[in-house]
Amino acid sequence: MAETSDNVVAGHGGQLALAALRAAGVKEMFTLSGGHVFPLYDAAHQDGFPLYDVRHEQTAVFAAEAVAKLQRRPGVAVLTAGPGVTNGVSGLTSAFFNAAPVLVLGGRAPQFRWGAGSLQEIDHLPIVAPVTKHAATVGSTDDIAGAVTTALEHALTPHRGPSFLDLPLEVVFSTGESKAAAPQVPLLEPDPDEVARAVRLVAGAERPVIIAGSDVYGGDATAALRAAAEALTVPVFANGMGRGSLPPSHPLAFAKARRKALDAADVVVVIGTPLDFRLGFGDFGSAQVVHVVDAPSQRAAHVTVAASPAGDLRTILTAFADHTGERRDHSDWVATLRAAEQAQAAKHELEMQADSELIKPARVYGELRKVLAPDAVTIGDGGDFVSYAGRYLEPSVPGSWLDPGPYGCLGTGMGYAMGARVTYPDRQICVLMGDGAAGFSLMDVESLVRQNLPVVMIVGNNGIWGLEKHPMRAMYGYDVAADLQPGLRYDDVVKALGGGGETVTTATDLPAALTRAFSAGVPYLVNVITDPTDAYPRSANLA
Structure with missing residues (x-):
């Protein structure tokens, strides 16, 4: 050339x-x-x-x-x-x-x-x-x-x-x-009147809540989000790549009290994520909804919102942080949610430590959190098993959580792992898969092995399509097309492709297996045989 x-x-x-x-x-x-x-x-x-x-x-x-x-x-x-x-x-x-x-x-x-x-x-x-x-x-x-x-x-x-x-x-x-020229990307300036209307609603609310989504990270607005939350003293929940925008130790970071917060809030501020099934389609009871989006095309058409600023998220959130008008004291509201958060955290702690004859997903994550580094990139590729990951794991830094998102496509795991390892040669990369999801992409372990891209894979192997089997039984009293062969040795597949792995059937063996996985230096799969009767307590209306 x-x-x-x-x-x-x-x-x-x-x-x-x-x-x-x-x-x-x-x-x-x-x-x-x-x-x-x-x-x-x-x-x-x-x-x-x-x-x-x-x-x-x-x-x-x-x-x-x-x-x-x-x-x-x-x-x-x-x-x-x-x-x-x-x-x-x-x-x-x-x-x-x-x-x-x-x-x-x-x-x-x-x-x-x-x-x-x-x-x-x-x-x-x-x-x-x-x-x-x-x-x-x-x-x-x-x-x-x-x-x-x-x-x-x-x-x-x-x-x-x-x-x-x-x-x-x-x-x-x-x-x-x-x-050959660099692409020119325009900065979309939000309507200042719409931004002012939104921030007045948030500052003047008695019980405001922020929900931050993937576009907060994608728009490089995590620092602006933190500044806005601190300036207005608003509790923050997150989904998708918004997770970790505030570290779990931050006094305004919440994860486990979302239902209580949304049931009691008078203003819900959704930033950088759609009002889809993950958020009850934006139906927050009597609360007013402020939908902050990065482009007008993302404004929800199915919800009547009180304000919806559209444009560069850093600009909008910086304006929130710089608000000089009247603002209410939200300290009592934050304290109420903190008490609920701590109560739920105590419950989760017991679940993650519980012993049972068959391993529960909660116990897997109770052991995994002990070996995950704060900057580990965690990748979810599955149904019930990965839903539990969202329940029990709290990313410590922004940009460290990847899941399939609202499209819900299985088979992302090996590709996401490859992209994450290429991005971060020296950080832990951990892929969480159901055994169903493993069937979509496990052959690409060979690609990881051949190109020296080590990652850790943890398969919650319950021998079923759990996301379908349990609801179908509840609806019809039976299930079809929801069973997989129990106890399959997915670790042997990885070993045959040049990686490493082992099967775990007893919870007490998990710590040593996870330690071996993260120190292996090759793609390594921990195949955990889990309880097929354990169903994730799903409450979201998918449609």
Whole structure:
């Protein structure tokens, strides 16, 4: 690749794409090998650009999503044409629901022979358009760098999300030249009157509550959130990547008294997360709702809100912190919630220490918290078992919790683990999986082993699809299609793929097994046989 003046680069299509990616701060590609995208590999190889390959395309997109979320910059997956792209659609959709700035570069059958039946000839755009912010086919080699920059601008502009480009065979293999420039992302300024209305409601409330979601982290607004909460003395709960925005020791950080808080609150401030099933669709009884979002498109249409500032979250929350008008004393309210928090924490403590003949998920997390470092990245990939993780584990730092989010797609675990390990070479990476979720992606342990990306996997193995079996029994008195083979040795699968692992059947063996896992230096799976009768006490209305 040759570079001339004014950032104009010359080379084949892969080199032009790579120059634009580098200009945007992208540092790696995730892929599964395919001939349609060989020029992208050639560019990476010739330039010493990191290239990580996987065993299923969805893992590549999930890895790119993890990088995008953890590092707040674009993550890139390169997928071959046809089934390569369609295999990645669940990953694209997850990134869409999770506001992750992912770019998928897809191969495409040649345009000059379109309609003649080339290998893997299909128009990807109608498939991916509903789950991307921007989807386009690049028509000429000279357009590649500019098209990549435009796609990244769409991905990075709030409300963030994935973009897709496909590169016809003759376009990406040909040579050309184009300008590689950094994407320009506009700052969306909120309406100051709407911000003022919102902060007056919060400051004047008797019992306000803040719920902070993933966009607080994605918008780099965690410090502004903390300043706003402290200035207004408002208790903070969190979901998604909002978890850890305030450390658990902070006097305004709460996790276990949410139901009491929402039942009694007179103003609920939801920041950077949708009013979806996780929050009872925004139905907080008689409380007024303030919905703070990073873009007008994220305002809830199904809820009547008292105020909804939209725009840069740091700007909005800084205005909250700088409020000089009247504000009520919330100390009694905070003390009431703290008492409820402590009571619930005591209950959880007993659950996490309880002995039983069959291991309960609570006990697994009681032992795990003792060996998790404060900055460990914890990844959830499952149903009931991972729901318990949300109940018992409290991240200590922002940006250390990854879960599938509101789309609820299983199979994210190995991709998220790869992206997390690439992001943090020296931190603990811990993947929590149900045995059902393990079936989606465990083969990609081989990708982790081969590329020296050690992670710890803990499987809660109850031999069932717990999220379906227990509700179906409650509804119909029976269940079907909800059983797995009990006692499967998922650790043996990992060992066969070059990693390590062991099965645990007794709770007292958990501490030593977890210690071995985190010191192994290879992908290591602790296969915990858990009680199949233990059902997570779910209260959320999913629809």
